[in-house]
Amino acid sequence: MDYPALQFLVESSPEPSPDELETILQTALDCRGLDLNQAASLLQVRDGRGIERLLQVAGEVKQAIYGPRMVLFAPLYTSNHCSNACSYCGFRSDNTAMPRHRLSDQEVDDQVRCLLAQGHKRLLVLNGEARGSFEEILHVLPRIYAVRWEGQGIRRINVEIAPLEVEQFRLLSTQGIGTYTCFQETYDSSLYGLYHPRGPKADFAYRLDVMDRAMEGGIHDVGIGALFGLAEYRAEVLALLEHARHLEQVWGCGPHTISVPRLGPAPGAPLSRAVPHSVSDDQFKHLVAVLRLALPYTGIILSTRESSTLRSELFRYGVSQVSAGSNTAPGGYQNAVGQGEEESRMQFDPNHSERKDLMGTARQHDDGSQMQFALGDHRSLEQVIGDMVDQGFVPSFCTGCYRRGRVGQDFMDLAKPGLIRDYCLPNGLTSFAEYLEDFAGPSLRDRGYQLIRSLETQITPRGAENLRRNLAEITRGERDVYV
Numbered sequence: 001m002d003y004p005a006l007q008f009l010v011e012s013s014p015e016p017s018p019d020e021l022e023t024i025l026q027t028a029l030d031c032r033g034l035d036l037n038q039a040a041s042l043l044q045v046r047d048g049r050g051i052e053r054l055l056q057v058a059g060e061v062k063q064a065i066y067g068p069r070m071v072l073f074a075p076l077y078t079s080n081h082c083s084n085a086c087s088y089c090g091f092r093s094d095n096t097a098m099p100r101h102r103l104s105d106q107e108v109d110d111q112v113r114c115l116l117a118q119g120h121k122r123l124l125v126l127n128g129e130a131r132g133s134f135e136e137i138l139h140v141l142p143r144i145y146a147v148r149w150e151g152q153g154i155r156r157i158n159v160e161i162a163p164l165e166v167e168q169f170r171l172l173s174t175q176g177i178g179t180y181t182c183f184q185e186t187y188d189s190s191l192y193g194l195y196h197p198r199g200p201k202a203d204f205a206y207r208l209d210v211m212d213r214a215m216e217g218g219i220h221d222v223g224i225g226a227l228f229g230l231a232e233y234r235a236e237v238l239a240l241l242e243h244a245r246h247l248e249q250v251w252g253c254g255p256h257t258i259s260v261p262r263l264g265p266a267p268g269a270p271l272s273r274a275v276p277h278s279v280s281d282d283q284f285k286h287l288v289a290v291l292r293l294a295l296p297y298t299g300i301i302l303s304t305r306e307s308s309t310l311r312s313e314l315f316r317y318g319v320s321q322v323s324a325g326s327n328t329a330p331g332g333y334q335n336a337v338g339q340g341e342e343e344s345r346m347q348f349d350p351n352h353s354e355r356k357d358l359m360g361t362a363r364q365h366d367d368g369s370q371m372q373f374a375l376g377d378h379r380s381l382e383q384v385i386g387d388m389v390d391q392g393f394v395p396s397f398c399t400g401c402y403r404r405g406r407v408g409q410d411f412m413d414l415a416k417p418g419l420i421r422d423y424c425l426p427n428g429l430t431s432f433a434e435y436l437e438d439f440a441g442p443s444l445r446d447r448g449y450q451l452i453r454s455l456e457t458q459i460t461p462r463g464a465e466n467l468r469r470n471l472a473e474i475t476r477g478e479r480d481v482y483v
């Protein structure tokens with residue numbers, strides 16, 4: 001269905017009656033997803049009790065498939081050079097006030113060590129689109145994987161970069177990446193033209209077809225997304241669902257993840273000060289819940305663009321992966337080391353050699369002048385983890401599926417019958433126990449282990465056996481344990 005047809009569907013779908021709503025929600029509870037008409041109907045719910053019920057069912061579907069796990073990652077910007085003119089982004093070429101910087105090899109190593117020192121294991125690597133930006137990514141990927149901090153390294157790198165040719169994807173697929181992500185920004189081609197007046201990104205169709213080229217080029221897991229605020233949000237949600245359906249139909253596997261960035265303030269970006277189709281917090285919760293119900297097995301990613309309060313709510317309605325302790329400037333992480341980590345081992349040991357080394361090489365970006373956009377959640381990774389634990393969520397750094405080859409179609413085959421619970425919750429809990437052993441202070445450690453013990457009963461017998469074995473290995477000092 002093309003975009004005007006989706007817009008028509010949004011406009012012509014009536015608000016469902018309470019009975020009609022309940023029928024759709026009962027279908028959603030089967031965890032087999034929803035069709036476009038059902039999703040369009042859910043997007044029309046206005047009645048307060050209807051919305052409450054919709055959010056509640058989205059929470060139930062999320063709980064049934066993902067349990068209490070929340071996957072954590074951090075973005076790493078390698079450069080803010082860009083030849084595009086996206087009117088919402090601080091990196092846009094017309095923003096001449098922005099100091100441009102490309103990380104040196106030494107800086108890449110320092111950034112990665114900073115992130116490892118906080119406990120991160122999963123990164124999302126990004127950059128602007130400029131001459132040599134693809135080669136820059138090819139260069140840094142093996143470097144990032146090679147960096148060690150106290151014997152630990154990054155275990156999964158996802159990549160979010162400008163659209164590539166099939167042959168470039170073939171090269172990228174040999175670098176051990178997890179997911180390739182690229183947001184369409186808006187699926188409305190005329191608005192897209194307005195917001196992307198110059199540069200390679202002005203080509204709407206080339207961007208729209210990028211995931212087909214990625215799949216053809218051997219990338220198993222792809223992530224799609226729309227920048228909410230650029231166009232009317234309900235049509236964008238339907239377009240995301242159509243994009244997912246297209247990928248499933250053509251490649252036998254839908255997107256691994258959907259991201260829901262919401263347009264926020266960015267330095268030197270006119271559109272970010274006058275959001276054309278602003279999405280309220282309530283509308284945002286509503287749309288996340290509809291995505292969860294329509295695509296139950298697709299990860300939903302939320303970034304630190306949103307406030308901590310809203311993020312906590314969205315964990316309940318469908319979000320399954322979040323960034324934490326983020327910085328959107330290339331080289332911005334050095335300053336973050338130690339900030340707000342009230343209990344961390346690093347703070348207990350101020351003479352820690354790695355920490356001194358990192359602080360010594362810090363570049364100063366505290367004015368935020370090189371950031372792509374402003375953040376809504378400024379908490380450190382440890383603070384995010386503490387809050388998650390207090391709300392009963394399990395922070396997960398697990399990379400087991402990807403490293404065991406449970407990716408793409410195989411992952412979906414495994415995930416759909418729910419078998420993933422034999423692996424995911426035990427692996428997630430194990431990766432959390434590893435974090436508790438290596439990074440948490442006494443209070444978080446106690447609360448964390450209490451949470452792990454309280455969840456042991458929720459796992460399948462096979463999963464429980466996996467967990468017991470894994471935890472015993474972690475306590476013995478083994479690391480990077482997964483099934």
Ligand code: SAM
Pocket residue numbers: 088089090126127128129160161162163182183185226227261262263264265266269272305372373
């Ligand atoms: N430069 C590449 C591109 O545009 O495809 C890589 C991704 S870019 C570094 C990351 C994403 O940030 C963009 O796709 C866009 O959706 C988002 N973004 C840009 N400006 C933003 C803003 N002001 N608020 C929220 N998200 C923004």
Ligand code: SF4
Pocket residue numbers: 082083084085086089090091092093127128129201
């Ligand atoms: Fe460049 Fe990406 Fe920002 Fe557009 S969104 S200006 S392409 S970094």
